[in-house]
Amino acid sequence: MSNATLEMTDRREYPVLEPGQTYASVTDQIGDVVLRRTPGRLWWFGVVFTMGLVTLLIAAVSYLIVRGVGIWGIDIPVAWGFAIVNFVWWVGIGHAGTFISAMLLLMRQDWRTSINRFAEAMTLFAVACAGMFPLLHLGRIWRFWYIVPYPNVMWLWPQFRSPLVWDVFAVSTYLTVSLIYWYVGLLPDLATMRDKAKSRIVKLIYATMAMGWRGSAMHWQRYQSAYLLLGGLAAPLVISVHSVVGMDFAGAQIPGWHSTILPPYFVAGAIFSGFAMVLTLGIPMRWAFGLKDMITLRHIDNCAKFLLITGLIVDYSYGMEMFMGWYSGDTYESFITLNRAIGPYAWSFWLIMFTNVVTTQFLWIRKVRQNVPLMFVIAFIIQVGMWTERFVIVVISLHRDFVPSSWGMYYPTFWDYATLAGTIGFFLFCFFLFARLIPVISISEMRELVHSTGGGKHVPKSFSPSYVK
């Protein structure tokens, strides 16, 4: 337990696990959130509020299907609007979870342990939100399956040159692998919950979900190699998914989209927004569930460093885009660069300059990184910034392209906002349920951490779970 003044003055490396933790204490602290504690008023408020937003989403989607995508503000030339902005934003958020659990696993980062579980859950819910939009934005949603390669008597296949088809594969693969990876990681904990549960029905549910996990050596041996393999499988997907989303744009020839920098830039932006979301969710959660010993300042500091690194890549990409606008000598490129800065949507450009460029620079400062409330605010600002960045990419590029006679504007409607708010509500709603039903931190891995750190007494420079040897 540390107080604020100590945090501000103490310059030592914070532990990944506060001292004094035992196997039993971590199990209880994490497991009790689900099994023992009654949900507080705040939780109920959150669930009811987000359920309201889910209802709004259902209404917005129903009306959309009844009337058509015309209820949104999209038009010709801006035929993609909030739906695609939201899609890219959610997919981006969905990156951090798998990045944390798979990439950091492979890179033997011990601090991932406390945050990988909820980050992965966040990934799943974010990808679920993201996955809605490509369907919803279709003019004829009831024909969405035309995009899937299925055998049919007409011998009709999707048009494989279109990045939208790659998107389907990329997102669905990512969702599948993330789900399996998350679930496999859950198995030992589900067994723990089964064992700790008092109520018979709850026991039965967790028993079913635990799929007969008994914790034998054989189980552990197979479990750990499977987990590692899945980690290896998931890691490249982190790169591929948002690269493909980047290619959705790079594959087009619209100035502002037609750029080879987009795939890496999108990946960096995705991790940027993903880590921001980890902080946005983790900071309140650690406070609400009393998990400050497990999600320590070390975690927050590391996340902030990731924000800094990816943020700098994003900033570099902004710079390169502007540079290429001038250096290419291309009429349209230079125009779109100018149009972003001084066109009718200049507010959005300058907003992302503030959120993603200026704000990021504060993260150079250790005191900022370790200031929990401030980090929450910064993470929130970055969320807003990353959403706006996608707005800049989608809308500004489309609204004024080649032929000035076809220039236009995009004004979002109530239903645009309703759908965005609805998915945020859906995401949070899922997260509230998750926090009450599943251990938000991996108990088994935390116990391993207790073991390897000797109860958090000392922190080895390079720690990794035993199976990564």
Place this chain on the structure above:
Amino acid sequence: MPGDQSIFDHLPSAAQDRAASAPSAPRYWRSLEELAGDETFAARIGDEFAEGADEWLDPTTRRNFLRLMGASLALGGVVGCSDFPEEKILPYVNQPESVIPGVPSFYATTVPFCGFAIGALAESHEGRPTKIEGNPDHPASLGASNIFMQASVLDLYDPDRSKLVTDAGAASTWGSFLDTLQPRLDRMRDSGKGLRFLTRTVTSPTIAAQMEELRKRYPQSRWHVHDPTANAGCSARQGGAPGRAVYDFSKADVILSLDADFVFSDVGSLVYARQFADGRRREPGASAADHVMNRLYVIESTFTLTGSMADHRRALRPGEIPATARAIAARLGVAEAAGSTSFGNLDSFLDALADDLKSPRDFSGKLRNGGVGVVVAGDHLPLAVQQLAYAMNQKLGSVGKAVRYIDPVDVQGAHSIESLTADMAAGLVDTLLILGGNPCYDSPADVRFTEQLGRLSTAVDSTGHPANFTAHLASHEDETSFYCQWHIPELHYLEAWGDARAFDGTASIIQPLILPISAASRSTPEVLEAILGRRDRGGYEIVRAYWESQWKPVNSDQTPQTQEAQATRPTTQPHGADPFEVRWQLALRQGFIQDSAFTPRDPGGAIPAFGPAPVVGGSHEDWDLVFRPDMGLWDGQYANNPWLQELPRPFTKLVWDNAALISYRSAGKLGISDGDVIRVTSDNRTLDVPAVILPGLPDQTLTLTLGYGRVRGGHVANEGGDVVRGYNAYTLRTSTSAAFAAGAKVTVLTGERRKLVMTRSHHAMANLPGMVVGGEEGPLKPDAIEHPGTSESEIEIKNRRIVRSGTHDDFRRDQDWVTKLGGENEMRAKGLSRDYPGRKIHLTIYPDKDNGGWDYSKGYQWGMSIDQTSCIGCNACVVACQAENNIPVVGKDECAREREMHWIRIDDWFGSQPGGSHDDATDEPQVIHMPVPCQHCENAPCELVCPVGATTHSVEGLNEMTYNRCIGTRYCSNNCPYKVRRFNFFLFADYSTPTRALQYNPDVTVRSRGVMEKCSYCVQRLNRTRMDIEKMTVRLEDRAGALESESPRKAAALRDEIITRQKEMLAQLQTACQQACPTQAIWFGDKNDPASHIAKLKEDKLNYTLLDDLTTQPRTSYMARLNNPNPSLSKTKRPT
């Protein structure tokens, strides 16, 4: 009676047979009233309903309620029968010989426009007319059509058309109408005192004859004519003017237009536009030196389409135009105009202009052989200007060459609406029949016609019955119907027989294609005929009888009644055939009566002395008003036509509204921008109107367009309810200021704005100093028009190479200037590398046909070429496309969200005149009209990104849409650099209006919600032609094969014939836009045939493609705009 209207069979011989056998034919009825033949019974039906409605106001008793219920149920059904007779639909038992299901037939008919005839071919699918095309043989059409002709087919199916004869708003019948009228007529026998007729412009010989007969029978009756646009290019000047001027611009080398919009707003404009364009057109491949262009000077008070085609244009305040005309006349040596030569800063311009008119020179400065200059004066200009124009034309020697004068084509001798209103006020009128038109909406504001009509209609005699009789024949229950006692539904021209004369006097027959949609409808000749006591004669009989009377063999001592009677008869008369029948059939088949154009007459007579020189300009405080018909709704008669409401108006691209057009400088002075409402006060009348800024307008002058502000126009005109669209400029227009008003005051209603919808931001298309683009000023301003003089740095910074324009001189100096304007990329794409001359450099990494790419050199390869030198921006292609391809209308709100569906749009680009500085652009801008359909790129960016393969490429080079496959990702539209794709954001197509469905072209899918659509190059027409060619080829090949053994020589000859016929059939193939185009600016065809016109156009030096540097390889290409400015007026001398 209506039985005659069943003569709608278009085989004239069949019609004749049926007409002959009519008396003995079984009688068919379409409604109970018709069957009963008992007019009182039918009248009671209507009365019962009206009384029933009254009963509801009484305290309702139970008995009363039940009685009413029963009556409503019983009679509701009966009344329902009266307009749509219930009919069983059966397939043809005996299929008519001429009808092949699925194959449309075309009938010659005539579209009346402002009372004048324009010949048309109406396309009929199994008996329902779906589209109007121009009649290539008709002298007023030459195969072209205008927006009004194209849109008129939709009017036929307008669900708002009135369906019942009404008496004071209650349902009635034609029979009771006549029975009510008859006693009055009987009373007036041989006098006609108090009997008045009010019509629009009439050119119909039949109606003229009927009017003559009426005048004989009722000598004191009077006929009045009111036509709000009669002064806007639709009518000859009357009284003292040298007759109606008919121009032949093909013979004119220099044209001066004094406020005359002869390419659009004239009843002869289809022909004038063609002749004008032909005089500028360059044969593809012809050398620049051989190319001769006419030169157009326009001096006008607003921006017209003619002005946009000018080589030199000056915008002057309306009051300055007569003085300018006079100054020009003086320079041309018109003696009567001498002494008033000076015109301030315009002097040098007028000197050069007069010199050019007198002695047209070619670009080398040599006098043109036989060149002639012609002066065209707007019909709305004062008589003095008309006479000046005549004097100038005489002086220039163009009378008889480029202009001829004929007798007025519209029937003369009618009185005005002013005299009618005065008589109404004086109590001299008790029976008024308004046949067509809508005077309560469009009569001059000072005449107060509506007030008098209302008084007339509501007056009652001592017995409480209406004292007067007022009736209105109109297609809709409009403003005038509201003030009349009786309303009679008017037949659409596609439902009625009739005739009319074209701008040159050619008489044309209006031939119907469909039975009246409402059996109660009547045409003007039918109403007049009934008043003449011949109730049972239908339109067919009336028109036919008239022409029969005209063509009766005349005794040599009798003078023939009309010029047609003198015209030569067809020489090929079948033996024994009735000569009238032969002629009549020929007239029906052709759509017009051969050789019936008026012969030019020598106007003769001395030019009257001119009055004092007109005042030059108005005061600097006062404003001038210019009244012009709207370039969509015209005078308001098309207000309920959604196609025309949603038609982006030239220059402003305004839809569903009208606005006061104001010059850039005047707007700056008032401090207003588009949509700000200003209050115009003229002659104590005020009108609040939103303003729209347009460059190229004279300062202190507002252009107000007529046609909006309808209060009883229908669901479209009134936004489905009581909302009034736009403002009604008629409320400021008086009988003395029909075209112009001076001395108006303008104040800004600060803070008041009206939401105006412009489908393209016309400012984005303007290259004007200080012009605000989308709220941003400065570097985002696109450079709209590229001239050869554009500096290198400008090209680098702003050049998008979209519109290219140069002078005839530029082209002569450098044949490659168009390509060079396109910049390095296009030069390279065309193998014109600066660094490696002669080496072909590919700008794409994809293989060409020699390396495994698609081979586009086989089969048909479709291509389109659009000539910007010819395009006048009249929108005919836009409406034609809409009619052909079942393109939905989306409404004002959806237009505001940039969701309009037109497959072809016209971009009007503003820029400086070639050689002019950019600072001139606000005053004398050059406007280039660029129609943009789908470009059908060979490397189509849209195809690449469609995830489901809904848009694909055909082997013939078409970019095709498979609607059934489309799931609506809209990625194709995003990736289209030309933004020509249109998306069904909602269910825009109208599936629910029963009559609307009749207009749909059965060859084109009606697109549902959620799919992308775009120009298909009218693929349905291509496929039909291809099928026809294949059928023909197979048939003849078979025969050639059979002949092979007998006579190889004959077989070879037959094979040659196959090829000839294939080419002929291909040459007939036209897309809808091409077919409509008055100037033939759009050309379409198989570019694989090197002999084809399209292939030659594609090879031409002026040919370029849009955004060539993207290597999309469009199949639609453009011909750069060529202008022909007067070298002595060139502002900047460019180095050669």
